[in-house]
Amino acid sequence: MFGVQLDTEIKIQKTMKLKILTYSTLLIFRLNCIAQTELKFNYERSSSVVEEIHVSIFLQSSKEKIEVLNDTIRKFENSLNIPSKEEDYILFVEFDNKTIEKEMLNYPFSVFGNETDIEINVRFSTSTYDQKTRQSGSVEVIKYYEPNKSVEIQYLQRMRGSEYLREPFFSLKNNSNDTIYGQYLRGHFWGSISFLVDSVWSKDIFGMLDVNFAGGSPLFPDSTTIAQVGSFGWRNELPKLRYKYTLLYTTEKNISIGVRQHLEKDNFVWWANTKKYYRLIYEFDVK
Numbered sequence: 001m002f003g004v005q006l007d008t009e010i011k012i013q014k015t016m017k018l019k020i021l022t023y024s025t026l027l028i029f030r031l032n033c034i035a036q037t038e039l040k041f042n043y044e045r046s047s048s049v050v051e052e053i054h055v056s057i058f059l060q061s062s063k064e065k066i067e068v069l070n071d072t073i074r075k076f077e078n079s080l081n082i083p084s085k086e087e088d089y090i091l092f093v094e095f096d097n098k099t100i101e102k103e104m105l106n107y108p109f110s111v112f113g114n115e116t117d118i119e120i121n122v123r124f125s126t127s128t129y130d131q132k133t134r135q136s137g138s139v140e141v142i143k144y145y146e147p148n149k150s151v152e153i154q155y156l157q158r159m160r161g162s163e164y165l166r167e168p169f170f171s172l173k174n175n176s177n178d179t180i181y182g183q184y185l186r187g188h189f190w191g192s193i194s195f196l197v198d199s200v201w202s203k204d205i206f207g208m209l210d211v212n213f214a215g216g217s218p219l220f221p222d223s224t225t226i227a228q229v230g231s232f233g234w235r236n237e238l239p240k241l242r243y244k245y246t247l248l249y250t251t252e253k254n255i256s257i258g259v260r261q262h263l264e265k266d267n268f269v270w271w272a273n274t275k276k277y278y279r280l281i282y283e284f285d286v287k
Helices: 002-033
Strands: 036-045 054-060 065-071 075-083 087-097 101-111 117-129 132-145 151-155 169-174 189-197 223-229 242-250 260-264 268-285
Touching: 036 054, 036 065, 054 117, 065 075, 087 117, 087 132, 101 132, 101 260, 101 268, 151 242, 151 268, 169 242, 223 242
Parallel strands: 036 117, 132 268, 189 223
Antiparallel strands: 036 075, 054 065, 054 087, 087 101, 117 132, 151 169, 169 223, 189 242, 242 268, 260 268
């Protein structure tokens, strides 16, 4: 009888262990299957600001409030993952120093779940506005998305550059129903380039930026234009390598560079903006 009872207990223990293992495996699988979006945070205190600043940054959703930063550090970079689903967020930013005491901003923004990644930039600096120099804080939320598959890009290997506008050049064709605007100027399409060496991509090279360019028009449906590296291109002799060209564009007509004035006080100004860009990545070879 004792042997039969012992065998029964051993079988029960094995069954329980198998159930626990199966449940744990399913739980891990479900957690791994939940889509995540990377959210990158960047904070910087301008080098012109000598006074020590205490900054507090929190991100709140409908379910939780996350502390991002609570320090007097001058520069900070970090990232976290959020669920890839529709959600409303509030970014809480607070600056504290002897001059301004405490200044707070609650900045709301929404995500839709189809973003490839999101970038949040917070900055403390001094700004001159209406002939007044005041301390200021800025919040910039940038959401990135996959490009429309109807937007085509092609390397123009036979198009030669000059001393003023250098290679490479790309043909950008809009087969979608949307009008497309450049990241920096509405009618100019400037991206960055990197190259592959020993299976490792180099850092993105953008080149020079000049927002004083005149002319140019948005890329309307069923239209084609030229895209470049930065405002003036990169170089006229491209080494024989594999390249990756990255272009950001938007379908929002009134998007602007930098941030806009959000809230003005006697001794402090808040600047804030939310932007939406499509990231077009194109790889090509120079042989």
